[in-house]
Amino acid sequence: MSASLVILGATGDLTGRYLLPALAQVLPQIEGGLQLVGVAQDDLDTGAFRRQVDERLGQVTGDGGRDVHERLAGSAEYVRGDVTDAATLQAALDLAGRHGTGRDPVVVYLALPHVLFEGVVHALGACRLPEGLRVVVEKPFGEDLEGARRLNAALAAVLPEDRTFRVDHFLAKQTVLNILGLRFANRVFEPLWSSAHITGVDIVFDETVDAQARASYYDRSGALRDMVQNHLLQVLAYVAMEPPVSTAPADLSARKADVLRAVRTPSREALAATSLRGRYTRGEVPDGEGARTVDSYVDAPGIDPARETETYAEVVLSVDNWRWSGVPFRLRTGKALGARRREVVIHFAEVPHVVFAGAPPQRNVLRLQLDPDRMSLRVNVNGQGDPFELEPVDLDTDLAKQEPGPYGQLLLAVLDGDTRLSAHAAEAEEGWRIVEPVLAAWGDGVVPLLDYPAGSDGPVRPAPQG
Numbered sequence: 001m002s003a004s005l006v007i008l009g010a011t012g013d014l015t016g017r018y019l020l021p022a023l024a025q026v027l028p029q030i031e032g033g034l035q036l037v038g039v040a041q042d043d044l045d046t047g048a049f050r051r052q053v054d055e056r057l058g059q060v061t062g063d064g065g066r067d068v069h070e071r072l073a074g075s076a077e078y079v080r081g082d083v084t085d086a087a088t089l090q091a092a093l094d095l096a097g098r099h100g101t102g103r104d105p106v107v108v109y110l111a112l113p114h115v116l117f118e119g120v121v122h123a124l125g126a127c128r129l130p131e132g133l134r135v136v137v138e139k140p141f142g143e144d145l146e147g148a149r150r151l152n153a154a155l156a157a158v159l160p161e162d163r164t165f166r167v168d169h170f171l172a173k174q175t176v177l178n179i180l181g182l183r184f185a186n187r188v189f190e191p192l193w194s195s196a197h198i199t200g201v202d203i204v205f206d207e208t209v210d211a212q213a214r215a216s217y218y219d220r221s222g223a224l225r226d227m228v229q230n231h232l233l234q235v236l237a238y239v240a241m242e243p244p245v246s247t248a249p250a251d252l253s254a255r256k257a258d259v260l261r262a263v264r265t266p267s268r269e270a271l272a273a274t275s276l277r278g279r280y281t282r283g284e285v286p287d288g289e290g291a292r293t294v295d296s297y298v299d300a301p302g303i304d305p306a307r308e309t310e311t312y313a314e315v316v317l318s319v320d321n322w323r324w325s326g327v328p329f330r331l332r333t334g335k336a337l338g339a340r341r342r343e344v345v346i347h348f349a350e351v352p353h354v355v356f357a358g359a360p361p362q363r364n365v366l367r368l369q370l371d372p373d374r375m376s377l378r379v380n381v382n383g384q385g386d387p388f389e390l391e392p393v394d395l396d397t398d399l400a401k402q403e404p405g406p407y408g409q410l411l412l413a414v415l416d417g418d419t420r421l422s423a424h425a426a427e428a429e430e431g432w433r434i435v436e437p438v439l440a441a442w443g444d445g446v447v448p449l450l451d452y453p454a455g456s457d458g459p460v461r462p463a464p465q466g
């Protein structure tokens, strides 16, 4: 099978740093080859675009896979124009349609600033669409619940849900996928997977990278919209969902949507007590063996300090259903932090009765670490020396490195027509339903915006007055 991929936003950062390298990685698996069509407003012709593709691939992957780079770049076509204009899109679709048998998939990838998504989908509606067209929408999926609903309605008017890909590269991460295997292919975890045995779940994505390089996007987004509304809530859905009947896309997305629907809409009182928002100031962030200085977020070019954009977000959510009643799900993420920590941590309850003298046994903790992917389960065993003195040990395993990486997996899934690495329409809307009240309460100053030095562990909640 061959395929055609139209990238709208073909000169952008996502295309250069993620999509092109991922395409080069998966190209050998696309037997009949791939026709790439790039669309942007830059004043390029096809020759200049081909050179740009080749150059950008070289920057990311060096000379490795030279022949693949040449194949990808050498057949690429370029259409210059505004993506909200149906004539531009039609020209790109016509070029894409010239390749293959007419039955091979044509994919349109919206690698664009999100404000353009709706306009592009409306313009697609005015085009002659190839049969079976698939559309990939990047994030953020709208800016609020209303916007997500409008975008879903626009997409539904143009193509069916099973050809709509609201991709989320976290769903393609090895450890996130492993949550499914761990829970539903083992006898030992699922019977314990509830409030009867679990006292809390942490979903943590701490980054040492700062937001300077993508400031113009990030300043209008912030940590909550950028990471929590989509990625971290998708991880929560995998951790907390009920067992699906099968791993078919419809079964998985139905269970994910159920559990997201069960997430309580956070109240202002709960947010004031448990949520944290922060913004980094100048500091030193670990970098390889050393450290680098990161300027205050507000001093980065393109930042408007008055927007009070958070670079750190922490929220505690409740899942109001039979399984999870009373279990806090703590989601935290931030930029320019002191350590790169990306993990899901399941905290188990203490044993019901302590039979050993001395210090009580530690609680069991299951850690699912992302990138590098590792899993570890803390258990207590009899110690050395005094055999009735307990000792905690970690049962660890490294998980195989994922090849291709998340964007490669996403592209292969799209070409396969598999929506499992994407969010369903309802999931995207639920994400906003959960996050919108947090944004509103934060915007109204219910929770103060706290400074934290770059390189620290994030903002510290002020001690209660009095």
Ligand SMILES: NC(=O)C1=CN([C@@H]2O[C@H](COP(=O)(O)OP(=O)(O)OC[C@H]3O[C@@H](n4cnc5c(N)ncnc54)[C@H](OP(=O)(O)O)[C@@H]3O)[C@@H](O)[C@H]2O)C=CC1
Pocket (backbone or CB within 6 Å): 008, 009, 010, 011, 012, 013, 014, 015, 039, 040, 041, 042, 081, 082, 083, 084, 110, 111, 112, 113, 114, 116, 138, 139, 140, 214, 217
């Ligand atoms: N960059 C990243 O690390 C990540 C990005 N994303 C998502 O990917 C998407 C793209 O982001 P990113 O690549 O960073 O954005 P950029 O601003 O770097 O690129 C935007 C691209 O869109 C093109 N473009 C903008 N307006 C138009 C228009 N009216 N008509 C035609 N082309 C247009 C630009 O070309 P021109 O200048 O010629 O108009 C450029 O090629 C966003 O949804 C973002 O949230 C997701 C995860 C990570």
Ligand SMILES: O=C1O[C@H](COP(=O)(O)O)[C@@H](O)[C@H](O)[C@H]1O
Pocket (backbone or CB within 6 Å): 207, 209, 226, 227
């Ligand atoms: O989507 C995003 O993800 C990255 C972090 O994911 P990674 O797997 O690429 O490290 C985050 O830095 C970025 O802000 C966000 O837009």
